Amino acid sequence: MLRRCVFLMLLLSLAACSNGRKIDYSQAYPEVPKTFAKAVDVQVIDERPYVLSGNKTGHFVGLIRGSYYIPYDVNTRSGEPLAQELQKSLLGGFERKGVKARAVDSKVSQASSADAMLLSIRVREWKSESFMGVVLTHALTADVFDSRGQRLASVPLQGSSSVYDFTDSGKTILSSVLARQDVQKALNGEQVEVVEAAEIEAGSVRRDPAGLFTPPVARDGVF
Template sequence: MMSVKILCAAMGLCLSLAACAVGNTTDYRDVVPPLGVATQKTVAVETIDMRPYVLADDNTPQWVGMVRGGFGNPFGVHTQSGAPLATDLTQATISSLKASGVKAAPATARTASDRNLRITVRDWKTDSMFTTSVYFNAEAEVRDQAGTVLARNAVNDKVVHDNESMNLPSTKLERAKAAFKTFMDRLLDGGIRQALR
């Protein structure tokens, strides 16, 4: 029979894990790697959040995953900025393009640009406890001023990080962020970058 001391220690660990799981955020405003695009063309960037759990109002547009407490109970993870994920991705993409000297801005109904880069997100979430699962499903599309599609690419993938039980939620989320950065690099591939020129 389990001693009271062991039972108390186990309960304490579960409560500690639950406390660590509350209130976590991730900053995705730098998740787009350097794109290395050099062009005189202007680029309008937009991100559309088509995640079904957001469209159904099961989660907010700021929701990016969950960290589970000691009993497996989920606690939401949200964007550190407090802005919708789509806004953070748009800003991250613009920042990456501007780093190469590209004139990039958010797309609006009145935007007149040479190129339009649209990113459609269908899945973007993490699920962390003893392992961390990272889910990604998105499409990138470049159109010219006339609306002709110049390039399109899609990535639908999942990464699982094992042996996470001893890692703090912040460590798990940083590793997940690195996976998202790799996914974004694959999404905005050579074809997409060439079409922006």
């Protein structure tokens, strides 16, 4: 009887671990502050170094720590790349506001027509970490291009904080992109001056240690 109880507890523990290793960002619909005079082409490009190097796949979104602080990968619930899930969320946010929007692939470098603007999100970091607490660290750059390929806005955004709901956290991050006045003006066709591309320096993205309570000598687990 005792052996059966131990076996059942082990199965439940494994199931909980498995369920905790999937996150859905596809419905993290951002708040769109206004309607725009132009349609929006939406592009999300995954530039996370460990994905570009092949160390992690595109559907990797974080780490969960087990015994002895051993890291296990957390992936998207759908199995789709993170870039695709974030793109779906942005499209959903625009559609809910009544803004005409469509998905474009990562190779596009200009808006599809004079009546549209290209919103390009370059993701430098997007990773949750769970141990004694959960934090989500992000770094991304939002660029807006017109139909001639001119960059009319370029905004870097980054941060790291405790997570209580991954969908809400994703929504907050994407909403902060659309809350920027320069992004709004560019999407609405008001901005006409060309700007330089904003870049996030390598090594500048730091995990918030306060919400995680990790051992001081622990390694990241992502290379």
